[in-house]
Amino acid sequence: MVAALDIGGTKIAGALVDAGGRILARARKPTPAGEDAETVLGAVGEVLDALASSPHRDAVEAVGIGSAGPVDAARGTVSPVNVPGWRDFPLVERVGSAVGGLPVTLVGDGVAMTAAEHWLGAARGHTDALGLVVSTGVGGGLVLGGRLHPGPTGNAGHIGHLSVDLDGDPCACGGRGCVERLAAGPHIARRALDGGWRPGPDGDASAAAVAGAAREGHPAAVAAFDRAARALAAGIAATAHLVEVDIAVIGGGVAGAGEILFGPLRRHLADYATLSFARGLTVVPAATGTDAGLLGAAAAARAAF
Structure with missing residues (x-):
């Protein structure tokens, strides 16, 4: 049995998860993201x-x-962008004290999602896999050689800050032309707005609204998703060429666009994953849904036993 925590900017979820991945108890609280460290x-x-x-x-x-990042698993600290009260906060130490000294494993939320998909989801049975969370940001994680590969700090596989456009726009991370800067939900929406798309009477200017417009054939909405899909394809192919994954599993809110995203993504992937050992790479939607963070945190803890 493992206790799992999924910590983000809007909610803190917890669960008790057994060896088969069954959730036997749940708890949830809103994240007091604007408060000080001790309140959070x-x-x-x-x-x-x-x-x-x-x-x-x-x-x-x-x-x-599994926590929103940046995280530093080597030091046991977290500095979530959307929880400003936590900067280099010693979360592993503090949680460890609260649970009587039980071992505590920390990973980033993208790594957690990847762990969940490899254990119980769409990457189950695959020896080498890439997981992606495409939402307000773009995160990721890796399974290599059949095992979760979080890296020394718990951030390995963070595909969102792989540069795919050397002359692209500056990214919040300090880089330029990052996958996140082209494929995250807010950037898809902004691209559509710049191209002439306008929200409906409800004023919804989200990526989900852009996806709806793309289904109806609005050219700026279609183009915004095509651009995001191309950026994701370039990043996925680069990862496959580097570490030879054979499947990429995509979750997060933007993945809810379905074929509006996955259709062009698969087409563009054929242009980028060109080496012989990467041509068979498949891209599929995530299967563990809203419990991915909890199941992945549990999987990461089990892997650390």
């Missing part, structure tokens, strides 16, 4: 306390945490 930690503590009321609590052997 207090919400984590409330989630852990709720899990401790479960009759399964005595079977818990470890804790896994």
Whole structure:
């Protein structure tokens, strides 16, 4: 049994997860993202306390945490962009103290999603896989040689900040032309707006609204998703050429666009994944849904045993 935490800018979720991936207890609190560090930690503590009321609590052997990043697993610290009160916050130490010294494993949220998909989702049975979370940002993780490969700091596979356009726009990370800068939801929406698309009467200017317009054939909406798909294809192919993954699993809100994203992505992938060992690379939607963060945190903790 593992206690899992999924920590993001809007919610802190917790679960007790057994060896078969069944969630036997749940807890959830809103993230007090605008508050100070101890207040945010207090919400984590409330989630852990709720899990401790479960009759399964005595079977818990470890804790896994999947957190919005940046994370530094080597130091046990987190600095989530959307939780400004936590900067180099010693989350592993503080959670470890709260759970009586049980081992605590920390990974980034993209790595957690990848772990979930390899354990129970679309990458199950694959020895080498890339996972991507395409939402307000673009994150990722790797499975290599049949094992989760989080890297020394828990960030390996962070495809969102792989540069695919050397003369592209500056990215928030300090780089230029990053996958995230072209394929994240807000950038898809901005590209569509720049191309002449306009929201409907409800004022919804999200990537989901752009996807709806693309389904109806709006040229600027179609072009915005095509550009995002091409950036993702370039990043996925570069990763496959570097470490020989044979499947890429994509989750996150933007993946909800379905074939509006996956159709052009697969077409562009054929132009980028050109080496013989990468041509068979497949791209599929994630299968673990909203529980991916919790299941992935549990999987990462199990892998660290």
